[in-house]
Amino acid sequence: MKSNQNIVEELVNYQNILLTNVKKHWRRYLFTELHADERLLGIKGLRGVGKTTLLLQYLVGALEKGTKGLFVTAEHPYFYQHSIFDLASLWVSYGGDLLLIDEIHKYPNWSRELKLIYDGFPHLQVIFTSSSALDLYQGEADLSRRLDVQVLHGLSFREYLSLNGIGHFESVTLEEISADPQKIPSEIINQLKSPILPLFKNYLASGYFPFSNELKKERIPQRLIQILNTVLESDLSMVEGYSAANVTKIKNLLGVISETVPFEPNISKLAERMHLGRNTINIYLKNLEDAKILNLLFERVKGISQLQKPAKIYLENSNFLYAFQQNPSIGTIRETYILNQLRNSGHLVGSSKKGDFKIDESIVLEVGGRNKDYTQIKEVDNAYLAVDDLEIGFGNKIPLWLFGFLY
Template sequence: MFSIENILNTFVTKYQTEKMEELLDFQANIFRQTTETWYRYLLDNLESEERLLGLKGLRGVGKTTLLIQFAKFRYAEKTKVLYVTADHPYFYSNTLFDLASLWNKNDGKLLMIDEVHKYPNWSRELKLINDGFPALQVFFTSSSALDLYRGESDISRRLAVQNLEGLSFREYLNFFEGHDFKPLTLAEILKDHVSLAQEITKDFHPLPSFKSYLSSGYFPFAKNLKTTAVPARIIQTLNTVLETDLAFAQDYSAGNVAKVKRLLGVIAASVPFTPNISTIAEKLGLSRNTVYMYLRHLEDAKIIRIVNRPDKNLGSLQKPDKIYFENPNFAYALQPDANIGAVRETFFANQIANATKAVHLSEKGDFLVENQFIFEIGGAKKSFDQIKDLPESFIAADEIEIGFGNKIPLWLFGFLY
């Protein structure tokens, strides 16, 4: 005998089954498209034992591919993992918590959510999922613009966060050109750069590849594009970050986005530079505090890199000492005739910081690394005049394959991760 309750339960079960099949079909289709067996550096260092893991990074660096590769090639119980995107139509009529509950009931072990910043109330529901389903792991990706520790619910004690950066020069060589170079430590480069460079260059000349990398090699998507098409794709990426990611992460209106674009235009015209905040504010018709806020948002979104002196208080309303683009590809996309000196400095700061080394401005020389090593960046003829007699000082020189003494090839710092 069928009661109304039994009929409703049967309907709900059937509905849930159909929705789960729909999501699994979506996942299978996504997984079929991911056949690449070359891995980013972070895959082997993923904190895969964490119950709640957030993966942040600039749009286009490969966060989605990393998640899928982990599920396909590294996760032992492949039938226990479910991948979804936060903007999937499923969420038009269901919540993230609903999905986690359903997957948990189906003995799922890992739920992977792509672009979580597109889901409203993401932090609140992640907290509920983490508290309510202790056997379920949740991995998710988000825009680099999103502060994962700032949401409607405090998940900071539960959450592990890892950053996926753009391609290092080493990864570019391996992915684009089929090499198999291993990463080097900063200590190895400083101590043994001559022998390391000799080994790397015995059957290979890195300088032409390095030039290509600086202009168009930071993003994996460039491999499938003509070189001439890369700048337009990078500008498209920048626009998406500004118009979509910042809109979600910082609740920007169209008017906010327009103002930030104008600020980025001012930066692009003179980067790297020491900003005059009052002049910028007056030129754009903004308050000083608004300019400070927008600069911090652009840095969080990994569009620019702010480099300060080591004694600088890193408050949000502090004047930046110097502003660079986050990576040299941005410089070339926004400035086709980008100054090569600025590009070299941008590359060095990028690779050092991406390798999780502290980088600051130096009173003598260009950069202070790990509060210990002083670096002057330049071309092949760069002299030690500015840093002579300083202990632990080095030149990172472009346009040389092999260095000597404390003069190190600039390209070798692209092997740090």
């Protein structure tokens, strides 16, 4: 039987191996926004967006400040015979004050033990990552008064440019780009090393995930399909307790939707076609949205019930479109991108009877190509065009690519 000292040494050695490979000079947007003063912090996000790297980068900074931190993954063999609570107790006994746990959704009873750790070790900070499919407030134990949750989204277009060494820029607000759609784009373009529009097309097709700069472009769709399958077969199964039959039905539903996105659902016909109940279809849709595979667009942006029918259904990001289809519709690509970037930057987005989207209950946005005019929104107050194939905006026309600088 291993001694406690041997166990700690093994875990620290494992951590040190990971730290030798961590990127130290490029960080995701959330790194500077982390609620680092929280004693219990959860970071959710889709697979592949960089949650593990974010934890390790945070640990590097903490260690440099003298904090005694430990990184583990919930899949580590240590947890075959020990609990998270055991580890926290052991680490505290060795003077530890920071515990980082990766992929906590793979550990049973995670919420109950986090509650015990929070209450029992008031000087230990715990930061963990989980699948976006996991509702961190709905575990067996009530963590709502103890837990803070942040979400790590895929790369913005701004981050994509920075990751690839093309240009480093600060994020902008929706108010700033709508107030002057000419000044900010001009400043960005003047600093770029390459033309903006081809870069934007590359981002739409394959730039949403940080691994995009490590893989050959033709291999990215295959990697995305692997991510989707893992989320469906592993994460959703673990989080929702779904059987293989449930997962197959969810895959079939996703297949139907991906054929015609943006999908305007007739829930009754969809339920009949798939031999499922209406409520089951709505629950599956909600699961797919929680897992960051779909974006559901409703007429109202507040007070949405779980069983309310969405007006339209989109894939969560434009890269998924290219994984499902070789040549997706350019109109669908534009709308998918806009909805993704607006929501990822914290805006409330609903459908609009005039225009494509209503933002924060106040701004109407119509999306289109270079020749798009104001016909659909000419009588609408506070309305704008998001225009593709346009480098610099003017009037109420905002370049489509500029929405990728919101976070």
